[in-house]
Amino acid sequence: MVVEDEVPLATLVGSYLERAGFEVTLSHDGARAVGTAREVDPDVVVLDLGLPGLDGVEVCRQLRAFSDCYVVMLTARSEEVDTLIGLSVGADDYITKPFSPRELVARIQAMLRRPRTTPRPASEDADGSEQHRTFGALTIDPVGRDVWCDGEPVALTRTEFDLLATLSTRPQMAFSRSQLIETVWGPTWVGDEHLVDVHIGHLRRKLGDDANQPRFIRTVRGVGYRMGTGS
The missing domain is CATH 3.40.50.2300 (Response regulator)
Known part of the structure; x- marks a missing residue:
């Protein structure tokens, strides 16, 4: 349209x-x-x-x-x-x-x-069905494309979900903006990579995540973003 x-x-x-x-x-x-x-x-x-x-x-x-x-x-x-x-x-x-x-x-x-499901991590069940991914109070269902935070459902756009799901496939791995662009927007996308920052900001607001004291999404200076709050 x-x-x-x-x-x-x-x-x-x-x-x-x-x-x-x-x-x-x-x-x-x-x-x-x-x-x-x-x-x-x-x-x-x-x-x-x-x-x-x-x-x-x-x-x-x-x-x-x-x-x-x-x-x-x-x-x-x-x-x-x-x-x-x-x-x-x-x-x-x-x-x-x-x-x-x-x-x-x-x-x-x-x-x-763009695929509507994300790559299967090592936590996949033996029968091929993927488990929910849990990060403290945050739960992600990559198959049903549902997200809950503090027990409440969170409404995300397709792109916001794809970005969160991509980060959650490799907890503690720092994804660069270019890696996230290639995975979420596709290798043919051309534009400003700071588009990622805008969508990360939306995710944080919807998840009640403070960038200064993150519960779920951590900024890795000079690189990009990763799930988790550890150093």
Whole structure:
């Protein structure tokens, strides 16, 4: 689904996606886009940040109330604040105008190739079923894609879950941003690796995790992140 008020651009993006084999729905109005998304249940939404009326941020907020589709945010400005605002409501990726429609198609294809389960760790049961992963008050079910913290379910976006699940596959291993990008976003992803930092920030807020006194996700200076709080 492409949500863009510039009709020629929306049509151009839609034509590239259709040529790549996607079924495409176009919308040029934020408020209508939310209703249309409920009807068509898209796998990916390409969403312009600067929509008139109901802007991209609010559309994304409303989408996240009923859908875990991937969201790629389009922004006409490169300032970091726009990126952070867009991602704070659950966008999985962003691209700045002007952009190459081919690059956008490649990013979407990479997103949809992402596995919905993570590599099986050594804690796997003999029958091949993976156990829940527990880190203190945090429990991760990699098969059911559920997370509980302090006994309460935690609602994560697909990307947030994939990031947490990847970190949890190798407790105490420090993952670099580039390793996390390659695993979660895919090897063809191109952009600012600090996208990882934004999503880690979202995870910490949802898990009630303080970066200065982490319970679950620890920053490894000069490297990236790892699960656990040990030195």
